[in-house]
Amino acid sequence: MNETIRGLLTKFGGLPVAVDQIADDADLYSAGLSSFASVQLMLGLEDAFDVEFPDALLNRKSFSSINAIAATLTLILDKRDVA
Amino acid sequence: MNMSVSIPDAGLMARAARVATIAAKHADAVDAAGRFPREAVDAMIAERLLGIQIARSHGGEDADFSKIAELCSILGQACAASAMVFAMHHIKLSSLVQHGSESAWHTAFMRRVADEQLLLGSATTEGGIGGNLRNSICAIAVKDGVCHLEKDATVISYGDYADAILITSRSNPEAASSDQVMTVFLKEQYTLEKTHVWDTLGMRGTCSDGFLFKGTAPAEQIFPKPFAEIAAQSMLAASHLLWSGVWHGIAADAVSRAQAFVRAAARKSPGAMPPGALRLAELSNMLQTLRSNVVAGLKAYEDAKDDPDKLASMGFSVAMNGVKICSSEMILPIVNHAMLICGIMGYKNGTPFSLGRHLRDAHSAQLMISNDRILSNMSTMLLVHKLDTSLLG
Numbered sequence: 242m243n244e245t246i247r248g249l250l251t252k253f254g255g256l257p258v259a260v261d262q263i264a265d266d267a268d269l270y271s272a273g274l275s276s277f278a279s280v281q282l283m284l285g286l287e288d289a290f291d292v293e294f295p296d297a298l299l300n301r302k303s304f305s306s307i308n309a310i311a312a313t314l315t316l317i318l319d320k321r322d323v324a
Numbered sequence: 325m326n327m328s329v330s331i332p333d334a335g336l337m338a339r340a341a342r343v344a345t346i347a348a349k350h351a352d353a354v355d356a357a358g359r360f361p362r363e364a365v366d367a368m369i370a371e372r373l374l375g376i377q378i379a380r381s382h383g384g385e386d387a388d389f390s391k392i393a394e395l396c397s398i399l400g401q402a403c404a405a406s407a408m409v410f411a412m413h414h415i416k417l418s419s420l421v422q423h424g425s426e427s428a429w430h431t432a433f434m435r436r437v438a439d440e441q442l443l444l445g446s447a448t449t450e451g452g453i454g455g456n457l458r459n460s461i462c463a464i465a466v467k468d469g470v471c472h473l474e475k476d477a478t479v480i481s482y483g484d485y486a487d488a489i490l491i492t493s494r495s496n497p498e499a500a501s502s503d504q505v506m507t508v509f510l511k512e513q514y515t516l517e518k519t520h521v522w523d524t525l526g527m528r529g530t531c532s533d534g535f536l537f538k539g540t541a542p543a544e545q546i547f548p549k550p551f552a553e554i555a556a557q558s559m560l561a562a563s564h565l566l567w568s569g570v571w572h573g574i575a576a577d578a579v580s581r582a583q584a585f586v587r588a589a590a591r592k593s594p595g596a597m598p599p600g601a602l603r604l605a606e607l608s609n610m611l612q613t614l615r616s617n618v619v620a621g622l623k624a625y626e627d628a629k630d631d632p633d634k635l636a637s638m639g640f641s642v643a644m645n646g647v648k649i650c651s652s653e654m655i656l657p658i659v660n661h662a663m664l665i666c667g668i669m670g671y672k673n674g675t676p677f678s679l680g681r682h683l684r685d686a687h688s689a690q691l692m693i694s695n696d697r698i699l700s701n702m703s704t705m706l707l708v709h710k711l712d713t714s715l716l717g
Contacts, residue, residue, distance in 0.1 A: 257500060270552055273500035276458075276704060283708045299638040299709055301556060 242311050245289055250307070253281040265307045279304050286310065292317045330626075332391040339371040340395045344402035351403035352673075355681050358528035360485050364399070364406035365443065373410070375438030377417050382431065383438030388629075389418075389562065390622045393569030400573015401580070404685035405529025407573055409443075411566040412481055412530075416444040416490045418562040419506065419547070419554050429544040433488075433508060445486030447537055451476035455693055458555060459501040463494035464546065471507060471543040474536070478520060481532040487511050491537060492551050504551035507541070514539035526684030557635045561625045563693070564648035568618045571651050571689050575658040578682045579611050582662035585669065585677050600665040607661045614654045621647035624717065638709040645698045652689035659683045 243265060251260045254269070255278040263272055274282075283304065287293055292314065294303070303313040332340070347364035354361045368374055377392060378384025392414050399407035417437065424430030436442060448457040462475040473493050480489065488510045495505045520534030547554060582604055589598035624643050628634040659682045663670040666677040673680055 271495075271500060271503040271550070273502055275502060276701065280704045280707050287708070294708060296637065296639045296710060296712075297633075300633055300636040301552070302633065302636065 242314065243307055246286070246307050246310050246314075249282055249285040249289060253285045254278050263307070265311075267307075268305055269307070270301065270305060274304075286314065290314055290318070292321070330388055330390045332387070332394050336376070336385075336387070336391065336395070337398070339373060340398045343367040343371055343373065343406075344398050347399055347406040348402035351406070352681065354403060354405055354529035355526075355684075358523060358531070360482055360531045361403060361406040361409065361529045362485075364403055365409060365485070368406075368410060369441040369443075372441060374413060374417075374441045374443060377414055377421055378434050378438045379421070382434045384421075384434075389565050389625055393565050393618065393622055396566050396569030397573040397576065400570040401577040402573075403529070404570060404574050404682070405527055407570040408527055408530050408567075409482055411570050412446060413444050415559060415562040415566055416446050418558045419490060420444075420508075422558040423547055423549050423554050427544065427548050429542070430508070430547065433545075440487075442487035443482070443485065445480055445483055445489040447475060447477040447480045447483070447489050447491040447535075449477065449479045451478050455697060457492065457693075458504070458552065460492055460494045460504050461501065463497040463499060464505060464507060465497060466543045466546075469543050470540060471546055472540045473507065473509075474538045476519070476534075477537045478534040479522075479532045480516070480535050480537070481530045483516055483533055483535050484531065489514065489537070489539075491539070495550070502552070505546050506551045506554055507539075507546045509539040509541050509545065513541040525687055526681070527688040553636075556641070557632060560641060561629075561635070561644050564644045565618070565621050565625060567689070567692065568621065568647055568651040571655045571686070572614055572618050574682050574686050575611055575614055575655045578659045578662035578679055579607050581670070581677045581679060582607055582665040585666045600667075603661060603665050607658065607665065610654065610658050610661065614651055614658065617647055617650045617654070627717075638705045639712065642702055642705055642709055642711070645702050648693070649695055649698060649702075652695060655686045655689055656683075659686050 247260050254260065254274055257273045283294060298313050302309065304310055343364060346367040347361060350361060350363045375383060376385040376387035380386050396407050396411045399410055420430060420434055424434055449455055450461055452461050453459050462473060464471050464473045473491065475491060475493060488508055490506055490508055492504050492506050494501065495503050515538050516535040518533055519536055522532045586598050586600050586604045621644060628640050634640055659679055663679045666679060669675045669677040670679040672678060
Protein backbone atom coordinates (compact mmCIF):
# COMPACT_ATOMS: atom_id res chain seq x y z
CA MET A 242 0.00 0.00 0.00
CA ASN A 243 2.77 2.42 0.96
CA GLU A 244 4.35 2.01 -2.50
CA THR A 245 1.06 2.93 -4.22
CA ILE A 246 0.78 5.96 -1.90
CA ARG A 247 4.35 6.97 -2.76
CA GLY A 248 3.54 6.68 -6.47
CA LEU A 249 0.52 8.98 -6.06
CA LEU A 250 2.52 11.37 -3.89
CA THR A 251 5.10 11.63 -6.66
CA LYS A 252 2.35 12.30 -9.21
CA PHE A 253 0.19 14.75 -7.22
CA GLY A 254 2.24 15.93 -4.20
CA GLY A 255 4.26 18.62 -5.96
CA LEU A 256 6.88 18.30 -3.20
CA PRO A 257 10.17 20.16 -3.46
CA VAL A 258 12.04 16.96 -2.41
CA ALA A 259 12.08 13.49 -4.03
CA VAL A 260 9.42 11.23 -2.51
CA ASP A 261 11.91 8.39 -1.90
CA GLN A 262 13.75 10.79 0.45
CA ILE A 263 10.68 11.03 2.68
CA ALA A 264 10.30 8.59 5.57
CA ASP A 265 6.98 6.80 6.08
CA ASP A 266 6.37 8.75 9.28
CA ALA A 267 7.65 12.15 8.08
CA ASP A 268 5.23 15.10 8.17
CA LEU A 269 4.16 15.74 4.59
CA TYR A 270 2.99 19.30 5.30
CA SER A 271 6.42 20.19 6.68
CA ALA A 272 7.86 18.61 3.52
CA GLY A 273 5.86 21.17 1.53
CA LEU A 274 2.54 19.47 0.71
CA SER A 275 0.12 22.29 -0.13
CA SER A 276 -3.60 22.07 0.55
CA PHE A 277 -4.33 22.02 -3.20
CA ALA A 278 -1.85 19.17 -3.75
CA SER A 279 -3.25 17.28 -0.76
CA VAL A 280 -6.73 17.37 -2.31
CA GLN A 281 -5.35 16.17 -5.67
CA LEU A 282 -3.65 13.37 -3.74
CA MET A 283 -6.93 12.49 -1.99
CA LEU A 284 -8.71 12.29 -5.35
CA GLY A 285 -5.91 10.07 -6.68
CA LEU A 286 -6.18 7.82 -3.61
CA GLU A 287 -9.97 7.57 -3.96
CA ASP A 288 -9.51 6.51 -7.56
CA ALA A 289 -6.65 4.06 -6.95
CA PHE A 290 -8.27 2.32 -3.98
CA ASP A 291 -11.88 2.73 -5.14
CA VAL A 292 -12.96 4.44 -1.89
CA GLU A 293 -14.59 7.68 -0.81
CA PHE A 294 -13.15 9.47 2.20
CA PRO A 295 -15.90 10.20 4.72
CA ASP A 296 -15.94 13.77 6.04
CA ALA A 297 -14.87 12.68 9.51
CA LEU A 298 -11.53 11.57 8.02
CA LEU A 299 -11.05 14.63 5.82
CA ASN A 300 -8.64 16.45 8.10
CA ARG A 301 -4.97 17.27 8.15
CA LYS A 302 -4.11 14.41 10.50
CA SER A 303 -5.46 11.72 8.15
CA PHE A 304 -3.06 12.78 5.40
CA SER A 305 -0.13 14.06 7.47
CA SER A 306 2.30 11.22 6.59
CA ILE A 307 2.52 8.15 4.37
CA ASN A 308 1.79 5.98 7.43
CA ALA A 309 -1.21 8.16 8.35
CA ILE A 310 -2.62 7.86 4.84
CA ALA A 311 -2.16 4.08 4.95
CA ALA A 312 -3.94 3.96 8.33
CA THR A 313 -6.80 6.11 6.99
CA LEU A 314 -7.19 3.86 3.95
CA THR A 315 -7.01 0.70 6.09
CA LEU A 316 -9.77 2.08 8.30
CA ILE A 317 -12.08 2.61 5.31
CA LEU A 318 -11.18 -0.68 3.59
CA ASP A 319 -11.70 -2.68 6.80
CA LYS A 320 -15.11 -1.11 7.34
CA ARG A 321 -16.05 -1.96 3.77
CA ASP A 322 -14.94 -5.58 4.25
CA VAL A 323 -17.08 -5.89 7.37
CA ALA A 324 -20.07 -4.45 5.54
CA MET B 325 -29.76 20.91 17.87
CA ASN B 326 -28.99 23.18 20.78
CA MET B 327 -29.34 26.72 19.44
CA SER B 328 -28.00 28.48 22.50
CA VAL B 329 -25.17 30.86 21.87
CA SER B 330 -23.87 32.53 24.99
CA ILE B 331 -24.90 36.13 25.41
CA PRO B 332 -22.67 38.47 27.38
CA ASP B 333 -23.90 39.34 30.86
CA ALA B 334 -25.24 42.80 31.55
CA GLY B 335 -21.99 43.92 33.15
CA LEU B 336 -19.89 43.04 30.12
CA MET B 337 -22.45 44.62 27.78
CA ALA B 338 -22.42 47.82 29.85
CA ARG B 339 -18.61 47.97 29.73
CA ALA B 340 -18.69 47.51 25.94
CA ALA B 341 -21.41 50.16 25.63
CA ARG B 342 -19.26 52.68 27.53
CA VAL B 343 -16.36 52.00 25.15
CA ALA B 344 -18.74 52.28 22.17
CA THR B 345 -19.91 55.71 23.33
CA ILE B 346 -16.33 56.96 23.34
CA ALA B 347 -15.52 55.22 20.03
CA ALA B 348 -18.58 56.78 18.36
CA LYS B 349 -17.60 60.25 19.55
CA HIS B 350 -14.23 60.04 17.79
CA ALA B 351 -15.15 57.81 14.83
CA ASP B 352 -15.36 60.56 12.22
CA ALA B 353 -12.13 62.23 13.38
CA VAL B 354 -10.30 58.86 13.38
CA ASP B 355 -11.60 58.19 9.87
CA ALA B 356 -10.82 61.65 8.50
CA ALA B 357 -7.25 61.71 9.82
CA GLY B 358 -6.60 57.99 9.33
CA ARG B 359 -5.32 57.94 12.89
CA PHE B 360 -5.25 55.24 15.56
CA PRO B 361 -8.44 55.25 17.69
CA ARG B 362 -6.48 56.02 20.84
CA GLU B 363 -9.49 57.12 22.90
CA ALA B 364 -11.47 53.95 22.12
CA VAL B 365 -8.53 51.63 22.77
CA ASP B 366 -7.76 53.45 26.04
CA ALA B 367 -11.41 52.92 26.98
CA MET B 368 -11.10 49.18 26.16
CA ILE B 369 -8.10 49.08 28.48
CA ALA B 370 -9.93 51.04 31.21
CA GLU B 371 -12.88 48.62 30.94
CA ARG B 372 -10.40 45.72 30.87
CA LEU B 373 -11.80 44.28 27.64
CA LEU B 374 -8.44 43.18 26.20
CA GLY B 375 -8.08 40.16 28.50
CA ILE B 376 -11.64 38.82 28.70
CA GLN B 377 -10.91 35.79 26.48
CA ILE B 378 -8.23 34.51 28.87
CA ALA B 379 -9.20 31.85 31.43
CA ARG B 380 -10.17 33.09 34.89
CA SER B 381 -7.33 30.99 36.28
CA HIS B 382 -4.92 33.18 34.32
CA GLY B 383 -6.53 36.51 35.19
CA GLY B 384 -9.17 36.73 32.44
CA GLU B 385 -12.94 36.23 32.26
CA ASP B 386 -13.35 33.05 30.15
CA ALA B 387 -15.27 34.94 27.43
CA ASP B 388 -15.96 32.74 24.39
CA PHE B 389 -16.13 33.76 20.72
CA SER B 390 -19.87 34.38 20.87
CA LYS B 391 -19.48 36.99 23.60
CA ILE B 392 -16.49 38.57 21.91
CA ALA B 393 -18.32 38.65 18.55
CA GLU B 394 -21.22 40.45 20.24
CA LEU B 395 -18.76 43.00 21.62
CA CYS B 396 -17.22 43.38 18.14
CA SER B 397 -20.68 44.15 16.82
CA ILE B 398 -21.41 46.69 19.59
CA LEU B 399 -18.12 48.46 18.87
CA GLY B 400 -18.65 48.10 15.10
CA GLN B 401 -21.87 50.07 15.40
CA ALA B 402 -19.84 52.94 16.85
CA CYS B 403 -16.51 52.90 15.00
CA ALA B 404 -15.56 50.06 12.65
CA ALA B 405 -11.82 50.77 12.91
CA SER B 406 -11.91 50.55 16.74
CA ALA B 407 -13.97 47.37 16.51
CA MET B 408 -11.53 45.86 14.02
CA VAL B 409 -8.57 46.62 16.29
CA PHE B 410 -10.47 44.90 19.12
CA ALA B 411 -11.29 41.93 16.84
CA MET B 412 -7.75 41.54 15.55
CA HIS B 413 -6.35 41.70 19.08
CA HIS B 414 -8.70 38.90 20.16
CA ILE B 415 -7.88 36.82 17.06
CA LYS B 416 -4.22 36.89 18.10
CA LEU B 417 -5.18 36.29 21.71
CA SER B 418 -7.14 33.18 20.66
CA SER B 419 -3.89 31.64 19.39
CA LEU B 420 -2.32 32.29 22.76
CA VAL B 421 -5.30 31.05 24.75
CA GLN B 422 -5.78 27.88 22.71
CA HIS B 423 -2.19 26.96 21.93
CA GLY B 424 -0.07 28.62 24.60
CA SER B 425 -1.07 26.75 27.73
CA GLU B 426 1.49 23.96 27.17
CA SER B 427 4.37 26.39 27.43
CA ALA B 428 5.41 28.13 30.64
CA TRP B 429 6.47 31.31 28.83
CA HIS B 430 3.21 31.67 26.90
CA THR B 431 1.14 30.94 30.01
CA ALA B 432 2.98 33.64 31.94
CA PHE B 433 2.58 36.03 29.01
CA MET B 434 -1.17 35.37 28.94
CA ARG B 435 -1.34 36.49 32.56
CA ARG B 436 0.60 39.64 31.65
CA VAL B 437 -1.85 40.40 28.81
CA ALA B 438 -4.73 40.18 31.30
CA ASP B 439 -2.99 42.08 34.11
CA GLU B 440 -1.45 44.84 32.01
CA GLN B 441 -4.11 44.87 29.22
CA LEU B 442 -1.48 44.49 26.51
CA LEU B 443 -2.55 45.05 22.89
CA LEU B 444 -1.46 42.24 20.54
CA GLY B 445 -0.64 42.89 16.90
CA SER B 446 -0.25 40.47 14.02
CA ALA B 447 2.32 40.10 11.24
CA THR B 448 1.26 37.32 8.88
CA THR B 449 1.43 39.02 5.48
CA GLU B 450 4.77 39.36 3.75
CA GLY B 451 6.20 40.94 0.60
CA GLY B 452 6.19 38.30 -2.16
CA ILE B 453 3.53 36.21 -0.39
CA GLY B 454 0.69 38.67 0.02
CA GLY B 455 -2.32 37.47 1.94
CA ASN B 456 -1.48 33.77 1.64
CA LEU B 457 -0.69 33.51 5.33
CA ARG B 458 0.01 29.78 5.22
CA ASN B 459 3.31 30.44 3.44
CA SER B 460 6.36 32.40 4.53
CA ILE B 461 9.55 33.50 2.84
CA CYS B 462 11.30 34.75 5.99
CA ALA B 463 12.75 32.20 8.40
CA ILE B 464 13.44 32.36 12.11
CA ALA B 465 17.00 31.52 13.12
CA VAL B 466 17.65 30.00 16.53
CA LYS B 467 21.09 29.95 18.09
CA ASP B 468 22.04 29.32 21.73
CA GLY B 469 18.46 29.69 22.89
CA VAL B 470 17.93 33.03 21.14
CA CYS B 471 15.77 33.51 18.05
CA HIS B 472 16.19 36.20 15.43
CA LEU B 473 13.76 37.18 12.70
CA GLU B 474 13.58 39.77 9.95
CA LYS B 475 10.38 40.08 7.94
CA ASP B 476 9.23 42.40 5.19
CA ALA B 477 5.76 42.67 6.69
CA THR B 478 3.63 44.55 4.16
CA VAL B 479 0.83 44.96 6.69
CA ILE B 480 1.02 45.12 10.47
CA SER B 481 -2.26 46.56 11.69
CA TYR B 482 -1.70 49.15 14.44
CA GLY B 483 1.96 48.02 14.37
CA ASP B 484 3.13 51.28 15.94
CA TYR B 485 0.68 50.91 18.82
CA ALA B 486 0.89 47.19 19.69
CA ASP B 487 2.58 46.05 22.90
CA ALA B 488 3.61 42.75 21.32
CA ILE B 489 3.47 41.24 17.83
CA LEU B 490 2.68 37.64 16.95
CA ILE B 491 4.61 36.96 13.77
CA THR B 492 4.82 34.01 11.39
CA SER B 493 7.91 32.68 9.60
CA ARG B 494 9.40 29.46 8.31
CA SER B 495 10.50 27.31 11.23
CA ASN B 496 14.18 27.39 10.22
CA PRO B 497 16.24 28.67 7.25
CA GLU B 498 16.03 25.26 5.48
CA ALA B 499 12.28 24.74 6.02
CA ALA B 500 9.67 24.55 3.23
CA SER B 501 7.54 27.69 2.80
CA SER B 502 4.54 26.00 4.47
CA ASP B 503 6.57 24.73 7.47
CA GLN B 504 5.82 27.73 9.68
CA VAL B 505 5.95 28.77 13.30
CA MET B 506 4.51 31.76 15.13
CA THR B 507 6.54 33.73 17.66
CA VAL B 508 5.62 36.37 20.23
CA PHE B 509 7.93 39.38 20.24
CA LEU B 510 7.51 42.02 22.92
CA LYS B 511 7.74 45.69 21.98
CA GLU B 512 11.21 46.08 23.48
CA GLN B 513 12.44 43.06 21.48
CA TYR B 514 11.83 44.44 17.98
CA THR B 515 12.25 47.44 15.73
CA LEU B 516 9.84 48.53 13.01
CA GLU B 517 10.94 50.53 10.00
CA LYS B 518 7.93 51.88 8.13
CA THR B 519 7.80 50.83 4.47
CA HIS B 520 4.17 51.51 3.48
CA VAL B 521 1.66 54.04 4.77
CA TRP B 522 -1.95 52.93 5.29
CA ASP B 523 -3.88 55.60 3.38
CA THR B 524 -7.01 53.76 2.33
CA LEU B 525 -10.63 54.08 1.31
CA GLY B 526 -11.94 52.77 4.63
CA MET B 527 -10.91 51.14 7.90
CA ARG B 528 -8.49 54.04 8.05
CA GLY B 529 -8.04 53.98 11.82
CA THR B 530 -6.55 50.48 11.89
CA CYS B 531 -3.28 52.09 10.73
CA SER B 532 -2.25 48.89 8.97
CA ASP B 533 1.08 50.25 7.78
CA GLY B 534 3.83 48.10 6.28
CA PHE B 535 7.07 47.62 8.19
CA LEU B 536 10.43 45.97 8.02
CA PHE B 537 10.36 43.96 11.24
CA LYS B 538 13.60 42.99 13.03
CA GLY B 539 13.34 41.10 16.30
CA THR B 540 15.51 39.14 18.71
CA ALA B 541 14.05 37.23 21.66
CA PRO B 542 14.49 34.10 23.79
CA ALA B 543 13.62 31.06 21.63
CA GLU B 544 11.03 29.91 24.19
CA GLN B 545 8.76 32.64 22.80
CA ILE B 546 8.24 30.54 19.65
CA PHE B 547 4.88 28.73 19.93
CA PRO B 548 5.52 25.03 20.61
CA LYS B 549 3.02 23.99 17.89
CA PRO B 550 3.34 24.30 14.10
CA PHE B 551 1.55 27.41 12.81
CA ALA B 552 -0.46 25.15 10.46
CA GLU B 553 -2.28 23.75 13.50
CA ILE B 554 -2.77 27.18 15.07
CA ALA B 555 -4.16 28.54 11.79
CA ALA B 556 -6.55 25.64 11.32
CA GLN B 557 -7.70 25.24 14.92
CA SER B 558 -8.09 28.80 16.13
CA MET B 559 -7.20 31.53 13.65
CA LEU B 560 -9.55 30.50 10.86
CA ALA B 561 -12.64 30.47 13.06
CA ALA B 562 -11.59 33.45 15.18
CA SER B 563 -10.91 35.63 12.13
CA HIS B 564 -14.05 34.87 10.22
CA LEU B 565 -16.37 34.99 13.24
CA LEU B 566 -14.96 38.10 14.90
CA TRP B 567 -14.60 40.00 11.63
CA SER B 568 -18.18 39.04 10.87
CA GLY B 569 -19.14 40.48 14.26
CA VAL B 570 -17.56 43.81 13.29
CA TRP B 571 -19.24 43.77 9.87
CA HIS B 572 -22.59 43.00 11.45
CA GLY B 573 -22.02 46.08 13.59
CA ILE B 574 -21.39 48.28 10.53
CA ALA B 575 -24.53 46.93 8.86
CA ALA B 576 -26.66 47.21 12.00
CA ASP B 577 -25.73 50.87 12.47
CA ALA B 578 -26.53 51.60 8.81
CA VAL B 579 -29.93 49.97 9.33
CA SER B 580 -30.49 51.97 12.53
CA ARG B 581 -29.76 55.20 10.69
CA ALA B 582 -32.14 54.25 7.87
CA GLN B 583 -34.85 53.39 10.38
CA ALA B 584 -34.34 56.67 12.23
CA PHE B 585 -34.69 58.48 8.90
CA VAL B 586 -37.96 56.71 8.05
CA ARG B 587 -39.37 57.26 11.54
CA ALA B 588 -38.50 60.96 11.38
CA ALA B 589 -40.31 61.19 8.03
CA ALA B 590 -43.33 59.37 9.48
CA ARG B 591 -43.54 61.82 12.37
CA LYS B 592 -43.39 64.76 9.97
CA SER B 593 -46.32 63.48 7.88
CA PRO B 594 -48.75 61.64 10.16
CA GLY B 595 -51.15 59.34 8.32
CA ALA B 596 -48.95 58.90 5.24
CA MET B 597 -46.53 56.01 4.80
CA PRO B 598 -43.14 57.67 4.26
CA PRO B 599 -41.10 56.88 1.16
CA GLY B 600 -38.44 54.35 2.09
CA ALA B 601 -40.65 52.47 4.53
CA LEU B 602 -40.96 49.47 2.22
CA ARG B 603 -37.22 49.44 1.63
CA LEU B 604 -36.73 49.51 5.40
CA ALA B 605 -38.74 46.29 5.67
CA GLU B 606 -36.49 44.75 3.02
CA LEU B 607 -33.45 46.04 4.87
CA SER B 608 -34.58 44.45 8.10
CA ASN B 609 -34.77 41.08 6.29
CA MET B 610 -31.30 41.55 4.87
CA LEU B 611 -29.89 42.28 8.32
CA GLN B 612 -31.67 39.21 9.68
CA THR B 613 -30.01 37.04 7.01
CA LEU B 614 -26.61 38.45 7.91
CA ARG B 615 -27.21 37.92 11.62
CA SER B 616 -28.42 34.34 11.06
CA ASN B 617 -25.28 33.60 9.09
CA VAL B 618 -22.99 34.87 11.83
CA VAL B 619 -24.96 33.15 14.61
CA ALA B 620 -24.91 29.84 12.69
CA GLY B 621 -21.13 30.22 12.35
CA LEU B 622 -20.75 30.87 16.09
CA LYS B 623 -22.91 27.84 16.81
CA ALA B 624 -20.84 25.64 14.47
CA TYR B 625 -17.74 26.78 16.31
CA GLU B 626 -19.25 26.10 19.74
CA ASP B 627 -20.09 22.57 18.55
CA ALA B 628 -16.58 21.90 17.26
CA LYS B 629 -14.32 23.80 19.64
CA ASP B 630 -13.54 20.94 22.03
CA ASP B 631 -12.73 18.47 19.23
CA PRO B 632 -9.39 19.21 17.51
CA ASP B 633 -10.23 16.74 14.70
CA LYS B 634 -13.49 18.53 13.97
CA LEU B 635 -11.76 21.92 14.02
CA ALA B 636 -9.19 20.61 11.53
CA SER B 637 -11.81 19.02 9.26
CA MET B 638 -12.65 20.24 5.80
CA GLY B 639 -16.31 20.47 6.72
CA PHE B 640 -15.55 23.01 9.46
CA SER B 641 -13.19 24.95 7.23
CA VAL B 642 -15.81 25.13 4.45
CA ALA B 643 -18.39 26.31 7.00
CA MET B 644 -16.18 29.09 8.44
CA ASN B 645 -15.10 30.25 4.99
CA GLY B 646 -18.77 30.34 4.01
CA VAL B 647 -19.56 32.59 6.98
CA LYS B 648 -16.87 35.03 5.89
CA ILE B 649 -17.94 35.09 2.25
CA CYS B 650 -21.60 35.57 3.15
CA SER B 651 -21.15 38.32 5.73
CA SER B 652 -18.57 40.25 3.70
CA GLU B 653 -20.78 40.15 0.60
CA MET B 654 -23.99 40.91 2.49
CA ILE B 655 -22.93 44.13 4.18
CA LEU B 656 -22.43 46.10 0.97
CA PRO B 657 -26.02 45.75 -0.29
CA ILE B 658 -27.22 46.49 3.26
CA VAL B 659 -25.34 49.78 3.49
CA ASN B 660 -26.32 50.60 -0.08
CA HIS B 661 -29.99 49.94 0.69
CA ALA B 662 -29.75 52.14 3.77
CA MET B 663 -28.28 54.87 1.57
CA LEU B 664 -31.22 54.61 -0.83
CA ILE B 665 -33.53 55.17 2.13
CA CYS B 666 -31.61 58.10 3.61
CA GLY B 667 -30.98 59.67 0.20
CA ILE B 668 -28.85 62.78 0.09
CA MET B 669 -28.80 62.92 3.92
CA GLY B 670 -27.02 59.56 3.88
CA TYR B 671 -24.68 60.58 1.09
CA LYS B 672 -23.62 63.80 2.82
CA ASN B 673 -21.05 63.73 5.61
CA GLY B 674 -21.89 65.21 8.98
CA THR B 675 -25.60 64.42 9.17
CA PRO B 676 -27.17 62.01 11.70
CA PHE B 677 -27.85 59.74 8.70
CA SER B 678 -24.40 59.86 7.04
CA LEU B 679 -23.36 56.51 5.60
CA GLY B 680 -20.18 57.32 3.68
CA ARG B 681 -17.88 55.94 6.39
CA HIS B 682 -19.98 52.79 6.70
CA LEU B 683 -19.85 52.22 2.95
CA ARG B 684 -16.09 52.78 2.75
CA ASP B 685 -15.40 50.60 5.82
CA ALA B 686 -17.69 47.88 4.46
CA HIS B 687 -15.69 47.65 1.24
CA SER B 688 -12.71 46.26 3.18
CA ALA B 689 -14.59 43.09 4.11
CA GLN B 690 -14.30 41.32 0.77
CA LEU B 691 -10.60 42.14 0.58
CA MET B 692 -9.21 41.20 3.99
CA ILE B 693 -8.18 37.72 2.95
CA SER B 694 -9.56 38.16 -0.54
CA ASN B 695 -12.87 36.43 -1.15
CA ASP B 696 -11.41 35.13 -4.40
CA ARG B 697 -8.64 33.36 -2.50
CA ILE B 698 -11.15 31.93 -0.01
CA LEU B 699 -13.48 30.74 -2.78
CA SER B 700 -10.54 29.16 -4.55
CA ASN B 701 -9.57 27.25 -1.37
CA MET B 702 -13.18 26.22 -0.86
CA SER B 703 -13.50 25.00 -4.43
CA THR B 704 -10.42 22.82 -3.92
CA MET B 705 -11.88 21.30 -0.74
CA LEU B 706 -15.24 20.70 -2.41
CA LEU B 707 -13.55 18.30 -4.82
CA VAL B 708 -13.46 15.80 -1.95
CA HIS B 709 -15.65 17.21 0.84
CA LYS B 710 -19.32 16.27 0.55
CA LEU B 711 -21.58 19.12 1.67
CA ASP B 712 -23.89 18.64 4.64
CA THR B 713 -27.41 18.73 3.22
CA SER B 714 -29.25 18.65 6.55
CA LEU B 715 -31.11 21.76 7.76
CA LEU B 716 -29.95 21.79 11.37
CA GLY B 717 -26.48 20.26 10.97
